[in-house]
Amino acid sequence: MRKLSLPERSTTFLGVAVVVLAMFGGCSLDPVQNGSIQALGDEDPAIPQGKYHRAGQPCVLCHSTTGPASDKPFAVAGTVFVDPFGRRPSKQTWVRVRDGENRQVCKTTNCKGNFFITDDEFGSSFDGKAGPAYPLLVSVHRSLPGNPSGKFRAMQSHIGRDGSCAGCHRPAPPAADGKAVVASFDTPGVVRLYETEAEAKAGIPEDPNDVCPPAAEEVLIPCPEDLQ
Amino acid sequence: MSVFASRALRALFVVATTSTVAVAAASCASVPDVDRLTIFAAEDGGSLEPDYKIYRAEVDLILQQQCGTFDCHGQPGRAYRVYSSRGLRVFNPEAGLRSGLGETTEDEVRYNFQSLISVQPEETRRVVARNGQNPDVLIFLSKPLGAERHKGGAVIGKGGPSYECITAWLAAPLGGQLGPNALKQCATARTIR
Structure with missing residues (x-):
């Protein structure tokens, strides 16, 4: 029997490398990312995986090129709530994201308050890569019945590099005296239209007929600038 | 094993051995660089820290706004960590500091200063010792510059x-003041968020 020659051995190594890459290529080797994903917990069995799932969680953690949802990566994604504590989703809310190259993308939230923007929706930046050029400025705006200007809020600071709203905007833990607080030392709280529950109830009363996910396909109101 | 494979393996062994010896020799042969000596104080015994008052008045807000967001340096785990009223606050349950509420406190500004000059404490002192010349060796400038x-x-x-304000601060003597042009640059930089 002929001994394995060097070229054949190289081919063998190459073959093994290809198999190993194929096995692990779709998984993140980043233990921080993996740990963060594990910490999110399981899916809510009442909400199927899709555009309504995991409201308020850091979307881009999974929806990235190295995450388990790498088949649908997002550039910017998150959830808008009406109130700070009740976590009532703010549907039909326009989320405007302006990037460092002065390009603006506007998306409408669904009935869970979720929205997402892909890299392609920003187009290519100056370096030829698709996606937003950081930093980003963000605002949320919801048109209200009888209120032409609606409710508008803009972030006071920019987004430096994290496309997940919930990467920073988490529910704040109760204060030392047990009182519920909107923001904590390490988070500004969830993305919300109103600062208090009372303001939220007065501004956007709860509708018991709101069912989400809806039985029929939801129709989102386009951003006014996209209608022109 | 074929003759070709045998020669190839031998050549590979020679190249690997030679490279290892060369790298090992080079690592032992460097000449001490006197410019790399640690400097703790100026020749007259004065501090070589950059001026804190100028930092507090002119520089800190620029860094709060441009570096201190939660997803960047407004994180406790970062080597350079920035506190700000709109970002990460000092954890102090009694003071009840919360993101987005109130003003950045004096303590927070002081901690920001200490964090910045502690990124490269010796290199920062060298820059101050040479009156701010060649400041781009500091990674808190080379990184945001994209270098x-x-x-x-x-x-x-x-x-x-922002660059002009920060470098003017590094060039300013301890207890000194910024010139009118530098003050104008700082004021402009503070309008960038």
Whole structure:
């Protein structure tokens, strides 16, 4: 029997490398990312995986090129709530994201308050890569019945590099005296239209007929600038 | 094994051995660089820290706004960590500091200063000792300039208001003041968020 020659051995190594890459290529080797994903917990069995799932969680953690949802990566994604504590989703809310190259993308939230923007929706930046050029400025705006200007809020600071709203905007833990607080030392709280529950109830009363996910396909109101 | 394979393996062994010996020799052969000596104080015994008062009045807000967001340096785990009223606050349950509420406290500004000059404490002192000359050796400038890898990309420009303000601060003597042009650059930089 002929001994394995060097070229054949190289081919063998190459073959093994290809198999190993194929096995692990779709998984993140980043233990921080993996740990963060594990910490999110399981899916809510009442909400199927899709555009309504995991409201308020850091979307881009999974929806990235190295995450388990790498088949649908997002550039910017998150959830808008009406109130700070009740976590009532703010549907039909326009989320405007302006990037460092002065390009603006506007998306409408669904009935869970979720929205997402892909890299392609920003187009290519100056370096030829698709996606937003950081930093980003963000605002949320919801048109209200009888209120032409609606409710508008803009972030006071920019987004430096994290496309997940919930990467920073988490529910704040109760204060030392047990009182519920909107923001904590390490988070500004969830993305919300109103600062208090009372303001939220007065501004956007709860509708018991709101069912989400809806039985029929939801129709989102386009951003006014996209209608022109 | 074929003759070709045998020669190839031998050549590979020779190249690997030679490279290892060369790298090992080079690592032992460097000449001490007197410019790399640690400097703790000026020749007259004075401090070589950059001026804190100028930092507090002119520089800190620029860094709060441009570096201190939660997804960047407004994180407790970062080597350079920035506190700000709109970002990460000092954890102090009694004071009840919360993101987005109130003003940045004096303590927070002081901690920001200490964090900044502690990124490269010796290199920072060398820059101050040479009156701010060649400040771009400091990674808190080279990174945001994009001269070396920075996850947040290039966020300031050389010659821009933020750069001019920070370098003027590094060049200012302890207890000194910034000139009118530097003050103007700082004021402009503080309008950038």
